[in-house]
Amino acid sequence: MREAFLRVGTRTVAVCVFLLLVAGALVTSTESGLAVPDWPLSYGKVMPPMVGGILYEHGHRLIAAAVSTLVGLEFGAIFFFSEGNRRTLKILAGAAFVAILLQAALGGLTVLLLLPPIVSSAHAALAEVVFALTAVVALMCSKTWRELVEENLRISSNGAESMRAFRWTLAATAAIYIQIVLGAVMRHTGAGLAIPDFPTSFGGFFPSAADLALPGVPIHLAHRLGAVVVVLLVFRAAGALSKISPSRPLFGIAASAWAGLVTIQVLLGALSIWSRKAPSLTAAHLATGALCWVTGVLAAACLGACRNSGNALSSARRA
């Protein structure tokens, strides 16, 4: 009963964190980050009129308050009610709670300092960490995790393939995170349209030296080149995951979802430029980026769990 409660609860929290992330994306996309100039109150009130940009900024604050509470409750529930020796799960849940509190402080700080790019980018980068932590916590409370870790070790029999998939998945996931941070810096330095055309750059294949000297162009170009690296790595990792899917269909599904998400993400990036940064499209671009990142994190976590279980079983058999 407790496990079922934790299973549903942790999934709900992860989904709520994702919604919070989308709300944050809308704040940036609608340029409403400073629609409420004070913090933690809003125009000196708990509930100001929800007009214009205040709807996005104060809405984000309200959702953040609710989700932070949920993450705190999740930590408490896991700490006191999870069964068995689940120290790592408790550490991760605790880290998620600490991270979301720090995230709230960064959010306040960036408003009070008038959105300095470094603080706003850190706020965006930490949001992805919170999402990943809560997603992994939800995974570790799932039946899938229990099967992977405690019951079904078939995948460990194909060690070389799973090791290869694990390494590619880690590489692709790390690349996605770096790409997300680059994207955050690009957004918060106002460089989203520094190169105004796509797939060309200032009408050519690559920006000229003079174009590269323009403000925002280097970071924008880095984000585009990062996208190429991410696409290549994700497709390579997805291919490696597909090879182990006969023993674990879960990885085949993850591979397809990952490749699909990355494809959509590239399309959304292009649409963001072609639409001159339409808020709905840039927010969708950020949300899909978060899903790409968490897909990689979850796949890596599952593969890591399988490898660990397999190694443990081998050791036990040898003994």
Added chain:
Amino acid sequence: MTGPAIRFRFAALCAAALMGTALLSGCGGKDDDDEDRPKSARAAGAGKEGASASASPAASAAGPAAGAMGAASITGKIVFEGAAPVPEKYKMSADAFCAKAHPGDVARQDIEIGPDKGIADVFVYVKSGISGTYPAPTTAATIDQKGCTYHPHVFGMVAGQSLDILNSDDTLHNIHALPEKNEAFNLGMPVKGMKYTKKFDKPEVMIRIKCDVHGWMSAYCGVVSHPFFAVTAADGTYTIKNLPAGTYTIEAWHEKFGTQTQQVTVGAQESKSAPFTFKAGA
């Protein structure tokens, strides 16, 4: 070291490292300068005309100064050549008060071209050629948030001159200045009749001012070190008065069409014309 729970510490460590990286990159910042408090609860109803008048340069430059005042003037008309671009339209539906003040579509203030092609809201100033220093006027320039738009949309100030910021609307605004050389500020003005006073101490052409609550609201302020500037009227005309004799570089700035400069030499008590022509895509 057996068991997934223990071995999966790797993931926890990675997460902690990522979190630390994200936080470390957030260290730093700058001073907040929202020290000014609301000074009056009285509504100040200065419209575009009044605000323009209060920002009028030569009239408000008073008192002794190391820089000389003269009797020469530069006048001109700034026109658009070619098919006049149509300003983008938008709705103020995000706020019921604003929507009531402006039902239907509203044209953006960034392009205002009259029937005779005169361009309004061009900031024209002496970019170089002025010698000596000029004190800031004792009278304040004014910007008013009225009908969910800024009045005036473009205005000039002398560095160090006070800027009175008014909210004549029965809705809340934030006024967010985004200078690069001066100190930025973002002030909440939730109550009708509120007034703040701020200053820009350094010359800077131009400073963007925006409301983040109502994304369509923006204004531009040109801060210069002397009183020799003007903003074009609805018909595109301007006059820079009280110049001493000399040779000056005059710059015309428009938020969409960019800048143009030309050199003008005026003798004492002489009036010279310096027209400008902006073109599409120039």
